[in-house]
Amino acid sequence: MKEVVIVGASGHGKVVADIVLKSGDKVFGFLDDNPKMEGTFCGFPVLGRTDEWKMLQDKFFIIAIGNPGIRESMSHKIQGEFYTAIHPSAQISLIDIKIEEGTTIMANAVINSGSYVGRHCIINSTAVVEHDNRISDFVHISVGAKVAGTVEIGARTWIGMGACINNNLSICSDCIIGAGAVVIKSIEESGIYIGVPARKLKVD
Numbered sequence: 001m002k003e004v005v006i007v008g009a010s011g012h013g014k015v016v017a018d019i020v021l022k023s024g025d026k027v028f029g030f031l032d033d034n035p036k037m038e039g040t041f042c043g044f045p046v047l048g049r050t051d052e053w054k055m056l057q058d059k060f061f062i063i064a065i066g067n068p069g070i071r072e073s074m075s076h077k078i079q080g081e082f083y084t085a086i087h088p089s090a091q092i093s094l095i096d097i098k099i100e101e102g103t104t105i106m107a108n109a110v111i112n113s114g115s116y117v118g119r120h121c122i123i124n125s126t127a128v129v130e131h132d133n134r135i136s137d138f139v140h141i142s143v144g145a146k147v148a149g150t151v152e153i154g155a156r157t158w159i160g161m162g163a164c165i166n167n168n169l170s171i172c173s174d175c176i177i178g179a180g181a182v183v184i185k186s187i188e189e190s191g192i193y194i195g196v197p198a199r200k201l202k203v204d
């Protein structure tokens with residue numbers, strides 16, 4: 001049984017705690033930099049601020065922070081061993097799959113054959129990552145989003161709830177794809193893309 005420290009006492013952190021328990025492991029507690037966060041969070045001890053990872057080096061860590069940039073910087077700060085949280089109901093192909101450390105795969109998500117999922121990604125509840133995809137580090141695929149076959153998604157990109165990405169496309173790093181968007185062409189410039197078909201949101 002692994003003892004897991006969850007970094008980020010948030011709604012997302014609560015869901016990660018549930019996955020740890022359902023995997024038969026132990027939630028040792030939370031670290032969070034909010035000075036008001038103390039005592040317990042969802043029934044587990046708040047162990048202190050994130051600097052205190054150094055006192056917990058015999059534990060496993062998972063970063064439960066939605067913002068990809070903060071998730072990335074926290075992954076550089078914490079030098080410990082990372083936990084990969086996979087909900088028991090997730091459907092993960094047995095064929096040619098690689099899921100890197102620190103990634104969270106939530107309830108009823110699907111990862112199909114030939115797909116690669118990088119470090120510290122979030123594949124949220126019911127999201128579908130079809131066959132032969134390459135999902136780079138720190139990507140978040142939100143609740144119910146669907147990524148068709150042979151798609152590449154660059155680092156830190158966030159695919160919003162229910163968005164659909166057509167097959168054989170690539171989306172560069174540092175993009176946000178709005179909730180419900182349908183991406184039908186590759187995206188080569190970082191930015192926010194919304195609508196059907198997805199178009200870049202003009203920022204004044």
Ligand SMILES: CC(C)(COP(=O)(O)OP(=O)(O)OC[C@H]1O[C@@H](n2cnc3c(N)ncnc32)[C@H](O)[C@@H]1OP(=O)(O)O)[C@@H](O)C(=O)NCCC(=O)NCCS
Binds near residue numbers: 124159179
């Ligand atoms: C795309 C998104 C990031 C834009 O947020 P924002 O930069 O704060 O943009 P705003 O809310 O100011 O909206 C800007 C314009 O885009 C439109 N817009 C925003 N999100 C949109 C979406 N998903 N689809 C279509 N239009 C959208 C707004 O109506 C607004 O249009 P207007 O200028 O004509 O009034 C956000 O709306 C979104 O979709 N987030 C994803 C949420 C999500 O999936 N959460 C997952 C949790 S697991």
